Amino acid sequence: MDARILLVAPFQDLYEVAEKVVMEQFADAHACVKVIQGNLQECMEAVKQEIESGTEVIISRGGTATLIEQNVDIPVLPIEVGVLDILRAMMTNGKYPDKVGIAGFENVIYGCEEMESLLGIHFYEIYLHEEAEAETKIKEALAHGVELIVGDAISVKLAAKLGVPAIMIHSGREAVYKVIREAQIIGNIRRQEKEKSVLVRTMIDQSAEAIIATDTDNRITLFNSMAEKLFCISHFEALGKSLFEVIPALRLCETDTIHDVIEDIQQFGDKTIAVKKAILQLADETIGRIYTLQNVSQIQKLEQNVRKKLHKKGLVAKMQMEDIIGTSSICIAMKKKAVKYALTQSTILVTGDSGTGKEVLVQSIHNLSTRANGPFVAVNCAALPEHLLESELFGYEEGSFTGAKRGGRQGLFELAHGGTLFLDEIGEMPISLQSRLLRVLQEKEIMHIGGDSVIPVDVRIIAATNQNLAKMIEEKVFRADLYYRLNILRIHVPTLQDRREDIPLLAKELVKKLGRVNLNVQRLDSGALEYLKQCSWQGNIRQLANIIERVMLLSDGPVITKQDIVEARDEANTDIEQGIEEERDFSTDNLGRMEKDTLLRVLSEEKFNYSRAAIRLGIHRTTLWRKLNKK
Numbered sequence: 346m347d348a349r350i351l352l353v354a355p356f357q358d359l360y361e362v363a364e365k366v367v368m369e370q371f372a373d374a375h376a377c378v379k380v381i382q383g384n385l386q387e388c389m390e391a392v393k394q395e396i397e398s399g400t401e402v403i404i405s406r407g408g409t410a411t412l413i414e415q416n417v418d419i420p421v422l423p424i425e426v427g428v429l430d431i432l433r434a435m436m437t438n439g440k441y442p443d444k445v446g447i448a449g450f451e452n453v454i455y456g457c458e459e460m461e462s463l464l465g466i467h468f469y470e471i472y473l474h475e476e477a478e479a480e481t482k483i484k485e486a487l488a489h490g491v492e493l494i495v496g497d498a499i500s501v502k503l504a505a506k507l508g509v510p511a512i513m514i515h516s517g518r519e520a521v522y523k524v525i526r527e528a529q530i531i532g533n534i535r536r537q538e539k540e541k542s543v544l545v546r547t548m549i550d551q552s553a554e555a556i557i558a559t560d561t562d563n564r565i566t567l568f569n570s571m572a573e574k575l576f577c578i579s580h581f582e583a584l585g586k587s588l589f590e591v592i593p594a595l596r597l598c599e600t601d602t603i604h605d606v607i608e609d610i611q612q613f614g615d616k617t618i619a620v621k622k623a624i625l626q627l628a629d630e631t632i633g634r635i636y637t638l639q640n641v642s643q644i645q646k647l648e649q650n651v652r653k654k655l656h657k658k659g660l661v662a663k664m665q666m667e668d669i670i671g672t673s674s675i676c677i678a679m680k681k682k683a684v685k686y687a688l689t690q691s692t693i694l695v696t697g698d699s700g701t702g703k704e705v706l707v708q709s710i711h712n713l714s715t716r717a718n719g720p721f722v723a724v725n726c727a728a729l730p731e732h733l734l735e736s737e738l739f740g741y742e743e744g745s746f747t748g749a750k751r752g753g754r755q756g757l758f759e760l761a762h763g764g765t766l767f768l769d770e771i772g773e774m775p776i777s778l779q780s781r782l783l784r785v786l787q788e789k790e791i792m793h794i795g796g797d798s799v800i801p802v803d804v805r806i807i808a809a810t811n812q813n814l815a816k817m818i819e820e821k822v823f824r825a826d827l828y829y830r831l832n833i834l835r836i837h838v839p840t841l842q843d844r845r846e847d848i849p850l851l852a853k854e855l856v857k858k859l860g861r862v863n864l865n866v867q868r869l870d871s872g873a874l875e876y877l878k879q880c881s882w883q884g885n886i887r888q889l890a891n892i893i894e895r896v897m898l899l900s901d902g903p904v905i906t907k908q909d910i911v912e913a914r915d916e917a918n919t920d921i922e923q924g925i926e927e928e929r930d931f932s933t934d935n936l937g938r939m940e941k942d943t944l945l946r947v948l949s950e951e952k953f954n955y956s957r958a959a960i961r962l963g964i965h966r967t968t969l970w971r972k973l974n975k976k
Contacts, residue, residue: 347377348532350525351395353405353413355384356498359424359516366521378525384498385409389416402532404524406516407449407497408473420531424516424524434495434514441493446471446486448479448496448504449514471500479503555638561631563588575640576613588636595620595636610641617641660760662708662721669705670854671847675839679706686834687713692786694771694831695809697838700887703809704769706838711765716805719764722757727773730956730966735778736794745795758791761804771831772812772823773967779824786830806831822974841882841889849874851886855893856905863897872907880914944973 352367354360360382367378379400381391385408392403392413405413406424414421426449435441448471469491471482480503483494487509494504494511504511549556549567555575558567565588568580576592589596594613609620618638625633669680686693687710695703704723711721729737740756757766768774774782785791786806790799808831817823841848852869860866869877882888895913896905944962948969951957959966 347529348401348536349399350378350528350532351392351400351403352378352380352521352525353388353392353403353409354380354382355388355406355409356513357382359406359521362516362518363521366518366525370522371525383409385412389413392417401535402528404528408499420528420535422524422528422531424520426514426516426520430514430517430520431495433517434512441466443467444469444490444492446483446491446494446496448483448486448494448500449473471496473499480507483507483509553639553643555636557583557588557592557636557638558625558633559588559636560633563634565591566633567635572638575616575618575638660720660722660764662711662717662765664705664708665712666709669702669709670851671844672850673844673846676844676847679836679838682836683710684713686710686836688715689834690715690805691833692805692831693807693834693836695807695836695838697809697811698840698885699811700885701838701840702886703811703838704767706836707765707767707807707809710807711767714765714805716764720761721765721767722761723767723769724757725769727770727967730959731775731778731970732956732966734774734967735781738778739781739791739794740796741794742796745793753793753795756791756793758785758802758804759800762802763804765805765807768806768808770810771808772810772814772817775967775970776822776824779827783824783827783830786827841885845878848878848882848889851889852877852893855890856897859890859894859897862894863900865903866897866900866905867903869905870907873905873910876907876910941973944969948973 352363354363360380363380367380371378379395381388381395383391388409389412396403396417396419401419403413403417403419403421404410404424405421406426410421410423431447435445444467446469469486469489471486471494473479473482479499483500483503484507486494487507492510494500494509495514496504496511498513501511501513549569550571552569552571555572556567556569557565557572560566565583565586568578568583570580572578572583573580578591583591592613594611609622611618611620617640619641621637623635624631625635666680666684669676671677671680683706693707693710695707697703707723708721711717724734724737726734736754736756738757740754740759742753743751745753768782785802785804788799789803790801792799814823814828814832818825818828841851852874856866856869877889884891892910892913896909899913900909944958947961948955948958951961955966955969959969962969
């Protein structure tokens with residue numbers, strides 16, 4: 346939308362010319378250019394009303410333009426009188442004397458001296474600064490031999506009163522067109538600047554930070570609404586005063602250097618405030634300083650909100666202690682220990698065979714802890730290659746390695762801030778990363794890959810493994826110092842073999858949970874439950890769940906019998922036996938040497954780049970490393 350322009354015509358013929366120019370040349374902007382007629386004081390009321398309605402630039406002529414300019418705070422453009430306008434006026438008289446007086450306000454007679462050489466006439470310029478002096482100045486001109494007055498409406502009116510011939514200068518269409526175009530340019534620039542100013546002002550006032558700006562004498566020039574709330578001081582009280590008079594504690598942030606950016610923590614009464622100060626410069630000149638301040642408690646609340654949103658995105662523990670099914674003494678003892686451990690902040694090491702439900706226990710501990718409202722982040726250390734695991738855990742800066750995401754990325758330690766980080770299969774973590782993990786446990790801070798600053802983190806670590814870490818320490822593949830850091834509190838999850846009396850309860854619960862698999866199946870009979878109790882479950886709860894799901898898929902009736910389970914187990918055992926036989930064939934000494942030779946050959950061809958070699962071999966980088974280092 347174009348800027349709104351008001352053209353005030355002091356007399357009728359200018360009004361008619363302006364209306365015609367607007368209709369012919371500015372038809373598309375007609376609604377934005379308004380023409381009214383009025384002279385001097387009689388038009389001021391209308392001008393004020395138009396300004397209140399949104400007029401951004403005013404156009405007028407002569408004394409009316411000067412008067413309006415003195416009474417408004419928006420741009421006022423005069424309709425300049427050119428040589429052509431003066432010539433046009435003089436030609437209406439037919440002939441003219443040797444000495445002609447050009448009378449009017451400066452914006453009317455500017456440049457008329459160029460006419461002398463053009464027409465061979467001597468012009469006497471009569472400058473009017475205000476209407477009251479017009480008569481006196483015209484009399485002075487007559488005393489100097491002026492025989493004809495050419496000028497604006499006021500000059501012509503007074504000349505007639507004194508009995509002197511006078512001709513009014515009328516503004517031509519070209520002058521009106523030119524000034525409207527200039528007004529449009531000025532108005533649009535002002536509108537753009539206003540929009541930018543409103544945008545900046547809104548951003549400043551909506552900022553979560555208190556923002557204070559000062560000039561070179563430390564006088565406050567800006568004091569936003571958040572600063573008002575933070576210091577309980579109105580900006581009316583603060584503006585123009587010395588910063589250190591209004592907020593004395595900010596003097597502590599001053600240094601002797603000129604080009605400085607300072608970040609500091611200051612105490613303001615009972616509030617702890619994070620302060621950042623920067624120099625304001627225009628070209629090479631210092632024009633002031635800007636301070637951004639934020640209540641540390643607000644930062645913490647904001648951080649909590651971010652964590653809650655991350656929590657809603659899936660970084661959440663879903664399992665509760667009630668989800669751990671079992672009434673055996675060993676299971677009850679494990680749960681009691683877990684409840685006690687949950688109330689502490691210490692690191693926990695969970696041990697147990699694969700499939701025993703270690704993650705269910707870990708999630709239950711998190712949900713019982715004081716960190717239950719914080720995020721729960723789980724990572725399997727065996728599932729990711731070394732370099733990827735490192736970037737996932739610690740995050741990275743932009744450009745820190747090929748393929749790094751623009752803007753960098755937060756690590757899992759940061760995502761877990763205020764909550765729990767579950768490191769599953771901790772025994773599979775490469776030893777080079779173990780030292781970094783140890784430092785996090787000791788210092789409670791991390792550093793991004795490619796970064797140069799530390800980031801404090803408040804994370805509880807719970808690690809799990811199905812390996813014998815003590816033996817791994819002897820084999821030099823697990824750090825002893827990390828082991829002792831992790832093994833502060835320890836819980837062992839028993840196998841199904843150790844808690845056979847819980848198997849019937851687990852089986853019934855699994856049938857209930859897997860009901861969607863086969864809606865016809867309702868229960869297991871007593872024979873089936875007793876048979877399940879007597880079976881050997883090398884894969885623990887995971888294997889039991891697989892068998893129950895298989896039985897339910899194959900079952901035709903509402904009750905699962907012992908025979909159903911026998912058939913399902915026989916089928917499953919056949920699969921296992923075939924897998925074991927294949928493993929035996931492949932793991933002979935000769936094939937073992939052949940495998941290692943192949944791995945080394947591919948690694949050599951890829952110039953010992955483990956990632957490219959692993960891709961060619963179709964295995965994880967970690968698996969490749971493990972196979973080559975297996976004794």
